[in-house]
Amino acid sequence: MLSLIIITILKKEKIMPWIQLKLNATAKNAENIGELLMENGALSVTFTDAQDVPIFEPAPGETRLWGNTDITGLYEAETNMLPILEQLRNSPLLSSDFSHKIEALEDKDWEREWMDKFHPMKFGQRLWICPSWKPVPDENAINVMLDPGLAFGTGTHPTTALCLTWLDSLDLQDKVVIDFGCGSGILAIAALKLGAKRVIGIDLDPQAITASRDNAQRNNVSDQLELYLPADLPEGIFADVLVANILAGPLRELSTNIESLVKSNGSLALSGILEQQADELIEVYGQWFTMEKATIKEEWARLSGIKNIAS
Ligand SMILES: C[S@@+](CC[C@H](N)C(=O)[O-])C[C@H]1O[C@@H](n2cnc3c(N)ncnc32)[C@H](O)[C@@H]1O
Numbered sequence: 284m285l286s287l288i289i290i291t292i293l294k295k296e297k298i299m300p301w302i303q304l305k306l307n308a309t310a311k312n313a314e315n316i317g318e319l320l321m322e323n324g325a326l327s328v329t330f331t332d333a334q335d336v337p338i339f340e341p342a343p344g345e346t347r348l349w350g351n352t353d354i355t356g357l358y359e360a361e362t363n364m365l366p367i368l369e370q371l372r373n374s375p376l377l378s379s380d381f382s383h384k385i386e387a388l389e390d391k392d393w394e395r396e397w398m399d400k401f402h403p404m405k406f407g408q409r410l411w412i413c414p415s416w417k418p419v420p421d422e423n424a425i426n427v428m429l430d431p432g433l434a435f436g437t438g439t440h441p442t443t444a445l446c447l448t449w450l451d452s453l454d455l456q457d458k459v460v461i462d463f464g465c466g467s468g469i470l471a472i473a474a475l476k477l478g479a480k481r482v483i484g485i486d487l488d489p490q491a492i493t494a495s496r497d498n499a500q501r502n503n504v505s506d507q508l509e510l511y512l513p514a515d516l517p518e519g520i521f522a523d524v525l526v527a528n529i530l531a532g533p534l535r536e537l538s539t540n541i542e543s544l545v546k547s548n549g550s551l552a553l554s555g556i557l558e559q560q561a562d563e564l565i566e567v568y569g570q571w572f573t574m575e576k577a578t579i580k581e582e583w584a585r586l587s588g589i590k591n592i593a594s
Pocket residue numbers: 434435436437438442443446462463464465466467468469470485486487488491513528529533537555
């Protein structure tokens with residue numbers, strides 16, 4: 284009898300346990316709005332390409348972060364959404380009549396929902412990215428076992444895929460590699476598994492540092508992976524290979540910093556760049572690197588180049 288009562292209570296509590304708040308964003312404000320949602324109690328925030336279901340159109344000349352971006356904050360059903368909407372309305376990040384949708388979701392473990400959709404994927408000739416909770420398709424391949432946790436980087440985004448394919452195409456044996464904006468650590472760990480002797484992962488998000496550390500352990504490469512917040516990066520680190528999958532804006536701002544971390548004749552790959560932003564970044568990095576033509580996947584570009592030998 285008692286257990287029946289408990290079951291009833293549990294069932295009652297389980298009705299509509301999640302609320303989803305969905306907004307549209309621009310390249311300028313997306314990350315800051317995501318942070319605002321987290322500060323206001325969101326259990327998770329995801330950015331998705333919303334090309335098929337735009338909530339509002341970009342202003343002329345405005346770029347979207349991931350094409351046309353939806354930002355989705357996930358809340359427990361008991362959360363009072365009114366103060367959160369009020370906060371957003373008062374925020375300079377959004378106009379006061381911003382578009383949004385609030386939906387009640389069915390009862391599922393939404394935070395881990397993507398896990399079912401994440402399958403082993405092959406990049407280039409040798410490299411597989413495998414969810415750490417699923418069996419590997421080929422024991423003899425180079426397998427990176429990954430759980431991205433709350434950080435970006437599963438290999439499903441075209442920019443990550445472009446960087447993984449580039450890393451697979453290089454001879455990384457005994458090389459020093461920097462992964463600028465390491466997220467889940469996917470590129471850093473792939474570089475180690477492809478033969479690099481030392482990799483330095485840098486990210487301004489502490490959750491990315493945690494996810495990268497956990498994934499390095501999963502892959503038995505913790506000893507070779509050093510992880511730093513940008514402010515803590517020691518001086519005197521120079522890379523044979525640097526990969527940075529951030530966004531065009533930070534890549535432009537960080538260009539002198541990134542350039543100074545690459546050895547003469549070292550290799551560079553940049554992604555997180557929309558196709559139409561590629562020429563501008565080729566010009567910026569062309570000051571120090573011999574840049575190749577952009578490689579495009581969907582609407583995203585990867586740029587690569589070799590650092591000129593200082594005269
Ligand atoms: C698009 S994700 C890439 C993650 C992973 N490297 C991949 O390729 O999938 C970009 C990462 O760069 C980090 N990031 C953005 N701006 C940064 C900056 N100025 N310095 C360091 N990390 C930055 C973000 O926190 C995020 O983890």
